Amino acid sequence: MNCKRAGELFAGHVDGVLGESEKEALKAHLDSCRSCAAAVEGQRHASVLARSAPRFAAPKGFSTRLMREIRELDGAPGLFGWLWAMPPHMKLLEAAAIALVVFMGVHSVGFLSERISGGQSMAVNGEASLVASMSAEYLDPVPPESLADMYLTAGENGNEN
């Protein structure tokens, strides 16, 4: 093994990842080459130094800021963003609640319709009913025998005084 080939194995030797044959060949070379032996020791020292380098942690709030950006990318509406951020089981509950509200609304409308149609049939029979009381035909803005009725009657006859 020459020095060039040995140099290619220095990193693997320092990190202990050489195969048996490479390890033996390099060892034989290092025993006879003081220059390469010194270079390997330098590599070992540098490796220790590099591993002592600090690891920088992500700044506080990193994930919060990132997820805000990602939710904006997804096009979720800002005001109701929390709805889209819900886990799937909560979304199912949310859908069930909306379905329940819609069902109750439809049911209430059906109930009212029934009451109205029932009221009309009663009106035909001359009985007081919900529709009768709500109908404009039955609204009398000036009750008979009232002061206003007398005034209007006099006006129609040309005898306001």
Place this chain on the structure above:
Amino acid sequence: MLQDELILIEKARQGDAPAFEELVIAYQDKVFNICRYMLGPDDAEDAAQDSFVKAYKNLDRFTPSPGFSAWITRIAINTCLDYKRKPSHLPLAGKSQDGDEYEHEHASPGPGPEAMLLSKQSAEEVALAVGRLSDKLRAVLVLCDIEGLSYTEAADALGISMGTIKSRLSRAREELRRLLGHTREHI
């Protein structure tokens, strides 16, 4: 590749943002650390954020074989190289390190008693020296020695051969030793 990660990735693919957030929390320090060493303090956070956004947008392209760790590392390295190509990007060397916060933890196993003796000041010197390496050498050194990736993982992340990883790592360590020797001679 952790099974839990695969489940989280699958959920995230279906639009489950909280699942993706769990992945972010698990890898944010690793990605930020890589970006911090590759770009310096000014662009590190933006590059780390961009890396995760790219990952989120490309979740459909993710395949379990390299694993999420190698995948997000590759995205982070490529994002940093894109930042480097921007004309507005300033070189790392010469920038102030004041105010940086870092953890005194080491991803690589067994720093040994020699490393344990290094003071905080020495660690900062090493960080500065790593910042003075060329991009190619720094990327390999950061991934292998600081992040503790195997040669195979580093080769996958950088898209280069194992042989290139070994030779660049040797050169990076030689250069680091030279830079630190030079620094210490002047203290």
